[in-house]
Amino acid sequence: MSIVKENGRFRARLKSGRQNIASKTFDTKREAKAWLDRERAALAGGLDPRAGKEPVKSALDRWLSIRRTTVAKKTYTADLDLRRLTPTSMLNVHLSAVSEREVARSFEKLLAAGLAESSVVRYRASLSVFFSWCVREKLLARNPVAGVKVPKGSDEVDEMHPFTENELEAAYLVWKMKDERLADILLVLGWTGLRWGEARAMQVASVMEVPTPALMVRRSQPEGSPIKATKGRSMRRVPLGNRVLPIVRELARDKAPHDLLFTTSGGAQLWRSSSLRLLDWTRLDDARNNVGTGRGRRLHDLRHTAACLWLARRIDPGTVQAWCGHESIATTNRYLHYLGTGADKAGLDRLNEGVSDDSGAAGGPQSEEDAS
Missing domain, CATH: 1.10.443.10 (Intergrase catalytic core)
Incomplete structure (x- = not known):
């Protein structure tokens, strides 16, 4: 069987003919089936799931060496922050092991550590470009960052202050x-x-x-x-x-x-x-x-x-x-x-109909005594 229950969890196995290509364990059968469907589709499209066994850190270093000469200096500097900001737990796992859950947790940890929301948004942009490159290089079937947003902070937004x-x-x-x-x-x-x-x-x-x-x-x-x-x-x-x-x-x-x-x-x-x-x-x-x-x-x-x-x-x-x-x-x-x-x-004009712009209300609501 492609999905087997082991010790209360579900292990999905991907095969090509009789050869085992990849396997992964999930908490629910639905997650296992979704992963198996994606990997089968990727395999049919020419993606070898074994390529996803490369550690994130190794692939990141290769990507950064390419970015050094293909993007502006400011963009490359922002990309370099991935080495510093990405959790060690994510850097050391295989590419195929990074899920939307790990990505979301990385955003939450950075915000909890005091990093500004705008900085986390920039981190997310670089991380998404990196995983998009992995997809293009057929190291992954999908970008795990694409469906994850940075949680909205409660800090006051830096407002514009234009001159009249x-x-x-x-x-x-x-x-x-x-x-x-x-x-x-x-x-x-x-x-x-x-x-x-x-x-x-x-x-x-x-x-x-x-x-x-x-x-x-x-x-x-x-x-x-x-x-x-x-x-x-x-x-x-x-x-x-x-x-x-x-x-x-x-x-x-x-x-x-x-x-x-x-x-x-x-x-x-x-x-x-x-x-x-x-x-x-x-x-x-x-x-x-x-x-x-x-x-x-x-x-x-x-x-x-x-x-x-x-x-x-x-x-x-x-x-x-x-x-x-x-x-x-x-x-x-x-x-x-x-x-x-x-x-x-137009709404304000309607709101002010019959009301003067000074402290005296012309045509405004009257009390019962005034009405009498």
């Missing part, structure tokens, strides 16, 4: 008193949604005037890294509104096509720390309040500012998604949740 249009203009006037060139650049970031790395790598040739003024975002250069493709490896076109078009034209004036567009007043490439220092972006007073010109915001909030500015001006979310370079509309919808929608405004 008026706040951005007020901040711009303050920045100009510190460094006019940097102030112009940050205003452009607040209207175009460029990431800092994308701004550092932007060339004059990327300024387009036809058919409409825009920036072609093709590459990025995070500090300390070589030039690479943009996040998501996709090119996008970002419009230049009239508010910042003259600034961009001035920044590009008298420069060659392959010169950097956004540079310091001395013509050097941008660096985050020196730029923020010149602008007095972060400074605390005696009461520990942030009185710097950034008013408690991150530089990345300028990207959030652009998305909110576009949506507030009734640009449709699909267009905003394209301008931001979001792979999923769900990312763009975060800004709609932040701003509210036309339906929210």
Whole structure:
């Protein structure tokens, strides 16, 4: 028989003709049958289950040696964390022995150890890519990570803190008193949604005037890294509104096509720390309040500012998604949740019908004494 009950558990045996290929013990007969069905299907598709006898650690080392030369440095660094974060109990077992249960437990252990939920999500992404490679190399029949999600934590989410249009203009006037060139650049970031790395790598040739003024975002250069493709490896076109078009034209004036567009007043490439220092972006007073010109915001909030500015001006979310370079509309919808929608405004208008906006309620509910 293919499934035999032994000592209260169920052992499934996979055979090819009269030859035993693999076996595994399960708590329930249903689990044993499901495993046997998957392994039979894999065997019929050319997968030798004996390949799954390789330890996870050995296969992981082989995969990392390939990733070293096939992915970006930042991605490879994240992949290396698998050696440190994957439980020893999982590293030492055979590939075929890793189930969704072991994967879920690894996530729970990392969260219990104090690792941030976002870090566990990155760990899950690398782990899933690794097991997908195992499937492609016919070491496994299926990816055990695919059906397992990271448990949602109860920590407060790091919210965006964009400038309103008026706040951005007020901040711009303050920045100009510190460094006019940097102030112009940050205003452009607040209207175009460029990431800092994308701004550092932007060339004059990327300024387009036809058919409409825009920036072609093709590459990025995070500090300390070589030039690479943009996040998501996709090119996008970002419009230049009239508010910042003259600034961009001035920044590009008298420069060659392959010169950097956004540079310091001395013509050097941008660096985050020196730029923020010149602008007095972060400074605390005696009461520990942030009185710097950034008013408690991150530089990345300028990207959030652009998305909110576009949506507030009734640009449709699909267009905003394209301008931001979001792979999923769900990312763009975060800004709609932040701003509210036309339906929210209409609902509030209905809620306020007959009620004044001061402390006196015009047409509001009356007490029995008032009614009499």
